[in-house]
Amino acid sequence: xxxxxxxxxxxxxxxxxxxxxxxxxxxSSEDTEPTAGTQVTSKRVLTxxxxxxxxxxxxxxxxxxxxxxTKSAQGPDIACDIIKTWRTDxxxxxxxxxxxxxWGNAVCQSKLHLKRAPLAKAMSEPRQRIVMDSQTVRCSLxxxxxxxxxxELDMAPKVTFKDGKAVSAEINWGxxxxxxxxxxxxxxxxxxxxxxxxxxxxxxxxxxxFTHKKCAEVKDELPSNQFN
Numbered sequence: 204x205x206x207x208x209x210x211x212x213x214x215x216x217x218x219x220x221x222x223x224x225x226x227x228x229x230x231s232s233e234d235t236e237p238t239a240g241t242q243v244t245s246k247r248v249l250t251x252x253x254x255x256x257x258x259x260x261x262x263x264x265x266x267x268x269x270x271x272x273t274k275s276a277q278g279p280d281i282a283c284d285i286i287k288t289w290r291t292d293x294x295x296x297x298x299x300x301x302x303x304x305x306w307g308n309a310v311c312q313s314k315l316h317l318k319r320a321p322l323a324k325a326m327s328e329p330r331q332r333i334v335m336d337s338q339t340v341r342c343s344l345x346x347x348x349x350x351x352x353x354x355e356l357d358m359a360p361k362v363t364f365k366d367g368k369a370v371s372a373e374i375n376w377g378x379x380x381x382x383x384x385x386x387x388x389x390x391x392x393x394x395x396x397x398x399x400x401x402x403x404x405x406x407x408x409x410x411x412x413f414t415h416k417k418c419a420e421v422k423d424e425l426p427s428n429q430f431n
Contacts, residue, residue, distance in 0.1 A: 256286050261421065263315065268418035269425045270319055274327040281317035286310065306352070311342040325364040326414075332363045337377055354389060355380040362410055369414070372406035 249257065263283035270281070289309045316336055325331040337359040343351040357377030362369050376393035379386070396402050422428065 250288075253288055256288060259283070260285060260287065264413075264417060265421050265424050265426075267317065267322070267413075268421055269427050270322050271326050271414055271418060272422070272425055273427045274323050276320040276323040278319055280319045281315065281322070283315045284312075285315050286312040307345040307347065309342055309344050311340060313338060313340045325362075326367045330363070330365050332361060335360045352382050352385065353380075354382075354385070356389070356393065360406065362406065367414075369407045369410040372403045372410065373400055374402055374406060 263281070263285065266281055266283070270278075287310070289311065291304065291307050294304050294309060316338060317333075318335075321331060321333045325333055337357050339355055339357050341353065341355045343353050345351040356379055359375040359377065360372065361375060362372040364370065374396060376397050379390050379393055381389045
């Protein structure tokens with residue numbers, strides 16, 4: 204349930220401190236006539252890599268959503284290899300103008316492990332806390348020139364559910380690896396979040412969006428529905 208959150212977490216950590224990344228003043232000339240710009244379309248054409256990523260994510264989503272729907276603790280745990288490409292325009296939109304995104308696309312990957320029993324109980328019991336094992340998220344931040352920056356962060360999230368809805372969460376950041384230029388920012392951000400739980404509310408929002416809206420998108424594909 205956290206693969207959509209990985210880059211957002213990295214981005215917000217980068218936001219937390221560095222004046223160099225803060226949105227600068229844009230200068231415009233009144234004497235220059237604006238142009239219409241390049242023709243664009245709202246229709247998104249996926250690359251072959253993005254199509255493969257989408258299918259893998261969908262398969263993992265179906266596994267998780269089936270557990271949430273059946274509330275059954277019997278069966279295998281969740282183990283998915285997740286890769287997600289974030290396009291530059293998506294990142295800029297996600298950050299909402301709070302900072303300038305100084306890179307291009309970003310590719311985040313992780314091995315998602317979720318124990319089945321706590322997940323089922325979160326949907327069936329009045330109150331349940333899911334404590335995930337430590338897992339690593341690796342994001343490559345692509346640049347116009349040179350090799351991409353690679354950021355690796357360990358996390359062991361905890362999410363508390365009440366009546367099937369997430370009500371609180373902590374990411375619990377662990378080890379951090381990043382290029383020297385941005386390492387102090389990432390390290391300071393993880394420390395701040397561990398002490399003040401800055402991102403907890405965002406995790407709660409994204410978990411609830413997944414368990415309701417995202418799972419509704421695949422309800423007709425759930426294995427449990429094939430026997431109804």
